[in-house]
Amino acid sequence: MKRIVYALIVFLYWLWYRDFKRGEEYAHNILVMGLGRWLKRLFEFEQLPLKENWKLTARHIKTGEIIVKEGHNLIVNVGKYLVCRMLIDEAGYDTGLTYQAIGSNNTAPVLGDTTLTVESARKAVTSKTRVNNEITYSTFFTAGESTYFIKEAGMFGHSTATAAANSGVLFSHWLVSFDNTGGLYDITLDYVLTTG
Numbered sequence: 001m002k003r004i005v006y007a008l009i010v011f012l013y014w015l016w017y018r019d020f021k022r023g024e025e026y027a028h029n030i031l032v033m034g035l036g037r038w039l040k041r042l043f044e045f046e047q048l049p050l051k052e053n054w055k056l057t058a059r060h061i062k063t064g065e066i067i068v069k070e071g072h073n074l075i076v077n078v079g080k081y082l083v084c085r086m087l088i089d090e091a092g093y094d095t096g097l098t099y100q101a102i103g104s105n106n107t108a109p110v111l112g113d114t115t116l117t118v119e120s121a122r123k124a125v126t127s128k129t130r131v132n133n134e135i136t137y138s139t140f141f142t143a144g145e146s147t148y149f150i151k152e153a154g155m156f157g158h159s160t161a162t163a164a165a166n167s168g169v170l171f172s173h174w175l176v177s178f179d180n181t182g183g184l185y186d187i188t189l190d191y192v193l194t195t196g
Helices: 002-018 025-044 077-087
Strands: 050-060 066-072 097-103 119-124 127-131 134-141 149-157 169-179 185-195
Touching: 050 149, 050 169, 066 169, 077 149, 077 169, 097 134, 097 185, 119 134, 149 185, 169 185
Parallel strands: none
Antiparallel strands: 050 066, 050 185, 097 119, 097 149, 127 134, 134 185, 149 169
């Protein structure tokens, strides 16, 4: 596709240029600079962006009432390094993302984060599914396991990720606001990662 677009651009440039005298260097330079910027923008789209969304589904243990909260998150620097190391199969980096954690602090996530601000609980991912270029990680917390005012959450990976707080490598970090201090809701955290 890019070759066709490039050929079309070259052809259009030739049509435009033949209508000007060869000596009109100013017009030629303007076109070349503009064309260069346009081509640069065109080829910048050849990337592998990661799009990420999270969803918290709370289900009341007695009434069955369902509350859903959704949003986007931040893939932190060490999370990006984690992906690169997994891609080259570096030792210890072949286990992928395995744990989700919830926390009780609402400090805004930043790229330099390596842990949640205040981790309250974590569990191994309950299920992982992939449909084409979209991966969904789901983690189920019973009401008794999530009796917190949940203000943050995150995904962890690497072979060092365990049930212990702050273990492993933080991949992503996001803020959420759900008060489950009464322990009345089972919580399911869904993390959806889309490439491209």
